[in-house]
Amino acid sequence: MNWKKLPALFLALMLSGQAQSDPETDYLALQKLYQQKFPDIELAEFKDGVYAIDAKMREQWLEMEDFPAYEIAIDEGEELYNTPFANGKSYATCFGDDPGVKSGYPRFDEDLGKVVTLEVAINQCRLDNGEQALPWLIGDLARISSYMAFASRGKHFDIKIETPAARAAYNVGKQFYYSRRGQLNFNCSGCHQLNVGQMLRAERTSPTVGQATHWPVYRGKWEDVGTIHKRFQECNSQVRSLPLEPQSDVYRSLEYFLTFMSNGMELNGPGSRR
Amino acid sequence: MKYLLIICLIVFGQLAIAAENTAAEATDFAVLIAQAEEKFAESKTVGHAWTVTADRLGDARKASAAGDMKLAKANAKEAIKLAELSIQQAQVETKLWQQRVPK
Amino acid sequence: MSNFRALQLTLLLGLLFAGGQVLAQAAGATDSELAERIAAGQKVLEDRKKGNCLSCHLIIGAELPGNTGPPLIGMQARWPDREALKAQISNPVLRNPNTIMPPYGLHRILTDAEIELLVDYIYSL
Numbered sequence: 001m002n003w004k005k006l007p008a009l010f011l012a013l014m015l016s017g018q019a020q021s022d023p024e025t026d027y028l029a030l031q032k033l034y035q036q037k038f039p040d041i042e043l044a045e046f047k048d049g050v051y052a053i054d055a056k057m058r059e060q061w062l063e064m065e066d067f068p069a070y071e072i073a074i075d076e077g078e079e080l081y082n083t084p085f086a087n088g089k090s091y092a093t094c095f096g097d098d099p100g101v102k103s104g105y106p107r108f109d110e111d112l113g114k115v116v117t118l119e120v121a122i123n124q125c126r127l128d129n130g131e132q133a134l135p136w137l138i139g140d141l142a143r144i145s146s147y148m149a150f151a152s153r154g155k156h157f158d159i160k161i162e163t164p165a166a167r168a169a170y171n172v173g174k175q176f177y178y179s180r181r182g183q184l185n186f187n188c189s190g191c192h193q194l195n196v197g198q199m200l201r202a203e204r205t206s207p208t209v210g211q212a213t214h215w216p217v218y219r220g221k222w223e224d225v226g227t228i229h230k231r232f233q234e235c236n237s238q239v240r241s242l243p244l245e246p247q248s249d250v251y252r253s254l255e256y257f258l259t260f261m262s263n264g265m266e267l268n269g270p271g272s273r274r
Numbered sequence: 275m276k277y278l279l280i281i282c283l284i285v286f287g288q289l290a291i292a293a294e295n296t297a298a299e300a301t302d303f304a305v306l307i308a309q310a311e312e313k314f315a316e317s318k319t320v321g322h323a324w325t326v327t328a329d330r331l332g333d334a335r336k337a338s339a340a341g342d343m344k345l346a347k348a349n350a351k352e353a354i355k356l357a358e359l360s361i362q363q364a365q366v367e368t369k370l371w372q373q374r375v376p377k
Numbered sequence: 378m379s380n381f382r383a384l385q386l387t388l389l390l391g392l393l394f395a396g397g398q399v400l401a402q403a404a405g406a407t408d409s410e411l412a413e414r415i416a417a418g419q420k421v422l423e424d425r426k427k428g429n430c431l432s433c434h435l436i437i438g439a440e441l442p443g444n445t446g447p448p449l450i451g452m453q454a455r456w457p458d459r460e461a462l463k464a465q466i467s468n469p470v471l472r473n474p475n476t477i478m479p480p481y482g483l484h485r486i487l488t489d490a491e492i493e494l495l496v497d498y499i500y501s502l
Contacts, residue, residue, distance in 0.1 A: 069346075181322055185480055187477075237325060
């Protein structure tokens, strides 16, 4: 770290903060991009990701949805959710009577100065009640989260970015999404915006808008439901970029940015993907 | 007796030179791997570390443990190059990413 | 005199024939060598840990190609300058700042030798 450069860095941060800290403008520009690329598809339909674009893939997916692989996870998650902690309290103590709270996550916690995802809130609830935190990627935490996502179905994302600190966190996620990384030199937006809907081998790339609506997701290759941070790690590894820790500040910011790009969209999680 | 002493001295001398060579090789590798580690840590700090850098670091250690110092050094050098490229990527991207945001 | 001419002609024809044989043999050797290089280049192209080019590029006859990049057809005609094609594979960002093609040479994904093999194969398409 070159300390002499610090004032310049602060200035750059302040300027960049002013120049790109308007999430609402980003949101509208992105929607315009997809409307131009797919004039026949309503934005709301992108909650189904690539299945809004590809009719044949949609057909196969709808068949999968007849007997969804994530159903067991929802049932197990519900049971876990309703099992009281050792101190007699439960998740309802933290989240209230309605477990369908996912439409408000991630949220920015001013006191912590951090983005709080639903998974972080679930584990925080456990810690506050003397229980151990659960592993982030797959397993019981993803099951509880799947049950809560299921209970949130039909609601619409209502993500708020209201303070300078929240905007700064949003910008960290935004920068991550648009930066090239890994030995393969990919940026998220290269596949999901510039070349959206194109085929990478047998898979189509999904639009950014709607990428957050359906998590956790059951994926065939995981043989389980997993959280969006598992997907972040997987995506990063695929471009040979060292994955970050799940629920690290940067990944939380990425989820914050990504979910804001799905703001107002209907929640339809948990989902199933190949 | 004198001759035996001389022969012993020569043999010890040879052994010492051989040991010195191995030691020099090990020092070379120690320097390289430390440098590779440092660059890799720097690439993490700037948020652009690559998986392949970690892979080559692992390969270097494995080869060193197996006594193949030539391969160990080659992998450490490759790790340094990869780490440098990833740091370069981070530097370039702090300027370029904003151009990709839809307007 | 005419005999001498005939001898000359015979010799000349003989030389030409022999030379032709030698040339044909030499060409045969390069052909099989090139065939080997093309086969090696195809492996580099298809290997998911090396080129993995089919992720984005169509090649006629290949299974499950992507369509994110342009199809690899008539490449010798489209890229007559071998050095330019190698430069494109090595660092495609130079020609197109928005490309999603990896910089195979610059980022040391492939070695120079592997890129040469790749070009041999691509030129055969």
